[in-house]
Amino acid sequence: MTTLYAILIDGMIYASWLFMVAAGLTVIYGVMRILNMAHGSFYSIGAYTGASLVGWYFSGAEGAPYWSYALLLGAALVSGVVVGLLIEQGLLQFMYKRDEILMVIVTYALLLILEDATKLIFGVDPYFTFQPYSLLGRSEIGELTFANYDLALIAVSAVIGAACWLTLNRTHTGKVLRAVIQDREIAIAMGVNVKLMFAATFVVGTTLGAIAGALTAPAISVSPGIGVEVIVLAFAVVVVGGLGSIEGAIVGALLVGITRAAAVHLAPQIELFVIYGVMALVLAVRPQGLFGRDLARKI
Template sequence: MTSLLAVLIDGSIYASWLFLVAAGLTVIYGVMRILNMAHGSFYAIGAYSAASLVGWYFNNGMGPAWVSYLMLVGAALVAGLIVGVIVERGLLRLMYGRDEILMVIITYALLLILEDGMKIVWGVSPYFAYQPYSELGRTSLGLLKVSNYDLALVGVSALLGLGLWAWLERTNQGKVLRAVIHDREIALAMGVNVKLMFTITFVLGTTLGALAGALTAPAISVVPGIGIEVIVLAFAVVVIGGLGSIGGAAVGALLVGLSRAAAVHYAPEFELFVIYGVMSLVLAFRPEGLFGRTLARKI
């Protein structure tokens, strides 16, 4: 029972992190049909911004520890907003309507540029912001001790998923956005400002990516290359769930998280392969993903 509980807890924590990373990626694809390879760099920018700000705060003994949690979120919001607006207005807006493969190449080039840019700004030495992680302490669950920060991450991920669903399903702006998703041309003909909706969507996606990085920063050492590592996992999650589906991203993250946790505890030698095994199994029966929609071609 202890081993099974450990798998469930570890899998849920890992799944919550995966969902945070993948949510922004699937939102951008769902509306803009852009497979954003640079999403990992937005994650890394959020992590670097949060780690440097929180590290400065604690190194200078500025005040109470709870302020650092506000700094994590604030750094992500500012970084995501600034980078998202610059990239969408300065680059992607010039490329709308181009082939999806070309957009993949463009965003991959942007990934390489941003990775080198982060090295120029923050250098290559690791950044640490462990204080918010350790301040919350640990909780005993039977024979297991679990970090309260990790448990809080599960709650944040669930609230974020519910918030995205409520925004898309229950608000007027969300309904307009869904109209753009289903038929961009008709939405434009009905007077919807599609370019503005694209800007809002892309900034939301970059902010979600930066938020994932900021919330992860206290649990890791922030070093060059972390963005490249997570983009592969994020793509696996959204492909399993179905490109453009928030619910699919949540289910895909849960499947991957629990599968990886089971492999770590019962068959560690398969840890590196289990994620791609799950993806291959799903795609063998559902090529469009678990919740993906088959789109008709427009002639």
């Protein structure tokens, strides 16, 4: 039973992190139909800005240590909004009518540019911001001990998932976004400001990616290349769940997270394989993903 509890809790923690990373990616694709290869860079930017600001805070400030959590979120929000607006207004708005494959190439080029820009700004040395992680202490669940910070990430990811789902399904803005998703031309004819909707959606997606990076920074070594590693896992999650589906991202993250945790505890030699094994099995049965929707063809 101890091993089962460890698998479930570790799987939930890993799934919560996966969902936070994948949420922005699936929001952008769901509305804008852009498979954003640069999403890993937004995660990296959020991690670096959060780690830099919190490191500065603990190195010289004498304020309450719990303010570091506000700094992490503030750094993620500011960096996500600023970078998102610059990229959407300066580049992507001129590419919306282009082929989706070309958009993949453009965002991949953007990933390479942002990775090098991150190295120029923050350097190549790793950043360690352990204080917020250790500040919350640890809890015992049966015979197991877990960091409270990791458990808190489960609650944060649940809040993010609920907020995304409620916004898309229970608000007027969500209904307008769904109209844009179904038929962009008709939405424009009905008076919807599609350019504004696209800009807002992209900024939300980049901000979600930056938040995931900032909240992960205290638990990892923030170093060059973390964005490239993350984007592969994020794609695995959204492909399993179905591109553009919040429900799919949640289920995909849970499926991948718990399967990986089971492999770590029971068969660690296949840990790297199981994520892609799950993706292959799901796509063999449902090529559009578990919650993927069939798109209507225009004739």
